[in-house]
Amino acid sequence: MSSKNPSSSSPRRTSFPVGVNDEGRRADTVLFRLLPHQSASRLQKALREGDIRLNGKKITPATRLAQGMTLEVWTPLLEAAPEPAPSLSLPPDFSSWIVAFSHDLLVLNKPSGVLVHASDRRDGAVPHPTLDTWVKTWLQGKTEPGLSFYPGPLHRLDRLTSGLIVFSVSLNGARTFSAWLAEGLVQKTYLALMEGVFSGTLERQDPLKRDDRTRTSFAGGEKQAKTRFQALGNKNGETLALVNLEGGRTHQIRAHAALAGHPLVGDTKYLSKTRSPGAVSWWLHAWKLVLPDASLGEESYTAAPPAFWSARPWVRELVQSRDF
16 A cells, blocks of 8 residues: 655645646545545635645645645644554465556455455444455555555455456556446456256346345346356256356346346355355356456456365366366
């Protein structure tokens, strides 16, 4: 995680250099991150009275920052800031989760059972730690200094779903990847073990609606979603499939698999009747990610399924032997 690197420019004012990860951001956006303990009205008053300046000049909330400028903050505004959270110990095998690391992105192979972000906790309690907190710890000293940018996950992955997840390392990485997602330019491919036998391709286009009470998605509503399941092989009443989706609705793959009559093995919330020795979750793995170009690092990434998939030797052999 980046350091703010302040310096004291006067007994009553502290200076902060504006870095590349603050380029083009509004002053109020930067200040909300830099001074989270101050209210919006207090910051607006400080701007009006000149207690916060840019290169020695008064600014407005809408002023855009540029790399190389200096933000000057009246020192008493900083004095009530909370102490930064202590660094966390990383899991011993954390380095093995890293698929790729560039100036803009960090790509990881998330194990099943790891929560990505505190906001994903259903009971509202803050789990400690999460993948997000571990990533921030690992990135300390590895990113460009910034006042308002914090690395974070750029898409979601359920706690019990394993596989590829992308974190931003720079503001450019966050903006570019998010724009690609919005334009449908990021291709995600999953591996799923499903109950029942089918061949060829199954496609579901059911609009999905979220039930917050049961925390499930079901057919209904107006949010369009399309999921394609391509059978790769089957054995003992189960089918291994490649999965591609359009729409990115919550639980889209899980809900559409159940609606197709082939729920994910182990996904009891979506009607699976199967539990497997050694399996701690449903069998869904974010296997491959293809970006429109290599400007943020690489153009494509793949990640091996978790160890518990070895409970189905035929699945492991199929994944290892076929060129998808």
